[in-house]
Amino acid sequence: MRTVAVVGASLAGLSAARSLRKQGYDGRLVVVGDELHRPYDRPPLSKEFLAGTLGEAELALESDDEDLAAEWLLGTRAVGLDHRGRTVRLADGREVRADGFVLATGAAARTLPGSEGLAGVHTLRTLDDARALRDELARGGRLVVIGGGFIGAEVASTAYALGLEVTVVEAAPTPLAGPLGEAMGAVVSGLHADHGVRLVCGVGVKGLSGESRVDAVLLEDGRSLPADIVVVGVGARPNVEWLEGSGIALDNGVKCGADGRTSLAGVVAVGDCANWYDPRAGHHRRVEHWTGARERPDAAIATLLAQGAVEPGVPRPPYFWSDQYGVKIQFAGHAAAADSVTVEAGSADGRDVLAVYRRAGDPVAVLGMNQPRLFTRWRKQLAATS
Amino acid sequence: MIPACRLADLPRGEAHRLDIDPPVSVFHTDDGELFAIDDTCTHQDASLADGWLEGCEVECPLHASKFDLRTGAVDAPPAKLPVRTHEVVVEDGMIYVQLSTAAPNLPPCISARLAGGPA
Numbered sequence: 107m108r109t110v111a112v113v114g115a116s117l118a119g120l121s122a123a124r125s126l127r128k129q130g131y132d133g134r135l136v137v138v139g140d141e142l143h144r145p146y147d148r149p150p151l152s153k154e155f156l157a158g159t160l161g162e163a164e165l166a167l168e169s170d171d172e173d174l175a176a177e178w179l180l181g182t183r184a185v186g187l188d189h190r191g192r193t194v195r196l197a198d199g200r201e202v203r204a205d206g207f208v209l210a211t212g213a214a215a216r217t218l219p220g221s222e223g224l225a226g227v228h229t230l231r232t233l234d235d236a237r238a239l240r241d242e243l244a245r246g247g248r249l250v251v252i253g254g255g256f257i258g259a260e261v262a263s264t265a266y267a268l269g270l271e272v273t274v275v276e277a278a279p280t281p282l283a284g285p286l287g288e289a290m291g292a293v294v295s296g297l298h299a300d301h302g303v304r305l306v307c308g309v310g311v312k313g314l315s316g317e318s319r320v321d322a323v324l325l326e327d328g329r330s331l332p333a334d335i336v337v338v339g340v341g342a343r344p345n346v347e348w349l350e351g352s353g354i355a356l357d358n359g360v361k362c363g364a365d366g367r368t369s370l371a372g373v374v375a376v377g378d379c380a381n382w383y384d385p386r387a388g389h390h391r392r393v394e395h396w397t398g399a400r401e402r403p404d405a406a407i408a409t410l411l412a413q414g415a416v417e418p419g420v421p422r423p424p425y426f427w428s429d430q431y432g433v434k435i436q437f438a439g440h441a442a443a444a445d446s447v448t449v450e451a452g453s454a455d456g457r458d459v460l461a462v463y464r465r466a467g468d469p470v471a472v473l474g475m476n477q478p479r480l481f482t483r484w485r486k487q488l489a490a491t492s
Numbered sequence: 493m494i495p496a497c498r499l500a501d502l503p504r505g506e507a508h509r510l511d512i513d514p515p516v517s518v519f520h521t522d523d524g525e526l527f528a529i530d531d532t533c534t535h536q537d538a539s540l541a542d543g544w545l546e547g548c549e550v551e552c553p554l555h556a557s558k559f560d561l562r563t564g565a566v567d568a569p570p571a572k573l574p575v576r577t578h579e580v581v582v583e584d585g586m587i588y589v590q591l592s593t594a595a596p597n598l599p600p601c602i603s604a605r606l607a608g609g610p611a
Contacts, residue, residue: 121568147570149555164600167569397556400568427554434554478553479542486544 107205107411108133111194112176113184114210115139116148118377118399120167122208123174125407135176136202138194140183140211143233144168149396151236152260153429157267158240165233184211187352189370206372206410208403209349209360213342213378213394218252218311225319227336230257239337243268247334250274250323252311254281254295256428258339263430266303273304273331275311275323285426287441290461290473293454297431300457306331342394344379357381359392365416366406372413374406385420387440395426422489423471433457434478438485439471451480460484493581493588496528500585507541507550510589514596516578517541518587519561521548527561528578528589534597535571573597 110126112119115137123137139145146165154160179196186195187207194202215229228239239261243249249265251258254276262272274281282291298305310326314336323331344359355361355369359381366374366382377399381392401422408416425438444463452458452475460480463471469488474481494516497508502520509517515531517540525548531540533552540559544551549558549567557571564574574597579590 117569124568149570160600166572169572400556425556436554478538482542482544482553 107131109202109204110135110206110208110410111202111204112137112208112210113187113194114208114212114377114379115141115145115178115180116210116212116377116399117145117167117396118212118380118403119208119210120145121400122210122376122403122407123176125403126411127174129404129407129411131407131411134204135174136204137176137178138182138184138196138202139178139180140197141232141234142181144178144180146233148231151233152230152257153264155236156230156240156243156261156264158244162233183348185348187349187354187373189353189373192372207374208406208410209368209373209375209379210377210399210403211345211348211379213344215338215342216340218314218338218340221314221320221336221338224314224316226316226334227314227320227338229338230261231342239335242335243270246270248273248332249335249337250331250333251337251339252323253339253341254278254298254305254307255339255341256282256285256426258337259295259298259430260428261337261339262298262303263301266301266431270335273306273333274298275309275325275331276305276307277310279308281305281307285441286437286473287444287447287463289447290441290459293457293459294430294435294473294475296454297433297457301431342378344381344392346379357390361390364421365409366402367409372410374410376403376406386423387443393424395424397425423485425485433475436474436478436481436485437471438481439463439469439488441471441473443470450484452477493590496587496589498585499526499582499587502587505545507543507545508587509539509541514598514602515539516589516591518580518589519545519550521545521561523547525561526580526582526587528580529559529561529564530575530578530596530598532575532596532598532602533557533559533571534566534573534575534599535569536599537602540575 145167183197215231221227249270251274280291281295312324315322360375362382364383378394384391423439428435451460458476460477461473472484496518507519517531518528538554542553548561551558558567564577576592581588
């Protein structure tokens with residue numbers, strides 16, 4: 107293999123470039139990114155960066171002395187993959203010919219239909235998004251967060267600390283019930299009320315009101331929530347439109363095997379755009395976690411370099427963390443697989459819970475709130491037993 | 493040298509944190525080796541003694557950067573700087589740590605606190 111093109115320059119793309127060099131690939135390496143920025147870390151965008159306690163320089167994912175001997179094509183989006191011609195087409199008209207391709211184009215924040223062009227309405231995915239939102243939050247006022255998931259909850263927590271009046275609206279009866287289950291979703295989202303942040307659940311958003319700038323969020327039940335700033339945190343969709351017509355199998359992202367291989371030879375996919383087969387679950391599962399973007403490229407690059415001749419290992423249970431209102435929330439495994447949840451240490455009311463999810467008596471997931479030591483022990487055990 | 497704990501009280505696979513400033517931890521690997529490194533991850537305020545010890549590496553309990561206990565080197569982000577390593581001596585069943593004289597790489601939040609700024 108003489109040229110590898112990595113399409114995507116965030117954590118998954120950078121990790122893939124690193125894996126290539128670490129695994130001995132010494133050919134030409136081209137990294138394409140649609141943002142102008144060098145790879146940066148996204149988790150702080152809703153936390154320390156938004157709060158103003160962490161600067162842009164500290165978001166850099168590369169070390170000062172790191173040299174991957176890569177050609178960086180930044181600020182240009184990939185618009186097509188021609189597998190037969192072994193070429194990626196870029197929005198600026200350039201083409202990159204390569205023998206191997208790593209697809210790492212990530213995901214984009216979902217928006218609220220009808221909110222386009224209305225000032226004061228934000229999504230949060232990129233550094234540019236975070237800069238814009240940070241500047242608005244600094245002016246204070248009333249913030250309404252649409253969506254009680256992790257991004258929404260972290261923004262609410264940061265804005266609360268900055269002194270804004272915050273309301274979180276969640277369409278489901280319990281926030282975070284998907285990733286954490288009903289019981290623990292209620293415990294973690296209870297952090298909002300603990301701090302006087304209003305949480306409105308079980309009601310959808312009908313639309314936004316305002317002339318050139320948003321002034322309220324209109325709910326399905328007829329209520330209207332006054333707002334100076336609105337953050338829409340309603341999930342993300344994989345950036346794979348550019349692959350339509352390429353012949354690659356798409357299904358909730360790029361459909362991949364348990365080792366990152368796609369339906370096309372010499373093409374692997376990693377990170378939020380990739381829907382990997384999960385051998386534990388017995389079906390495909392697209393994981394949007396930071397740790398997946400960081401760890402899975404090792405396996406995908408081994409697959410790419412060996413041209414599919416390696417046996418995929420069983421990945422560690424998916425892991426993610428969140429910081430809200432000064433509480434470290436950690437979760438590993440799959441809550442949906444569980445038939446019971448037990449509190450093993452701490453308490454739900456004390457917001458220092460260590461909860462273990464089990465199916466037929468076997469642990470399948472673990473949640474910790476400010477319990478890093480115990481959490482790590484359970485996470486290790488989960489990896490060893492499942 | 494600073495006394496840490498008795499060797500008999502530190503089973504393999506476990507870590508012992510010394511509450512000095514900045515804190516230092518002694519790790520007893522599954523292979524029976526002893527290592528001491530700075531306890532605080534260089535990325536954020538997390539105790540590596542609470543982390544995932546595997547072979548000669550410990551993974552930060554929060555964000556998955558792995559530190560090599562032998563060299564202090566970090567393998568991947570979010571941490572970018574190594575931790576200091578310290579010499580470990582065992583005498584009469586007691587573990588002692590000889591602290592490094594190098595400057596520690598503390599995360600920004602801790603450095604700010606030590607400098608008297610906001611945490």
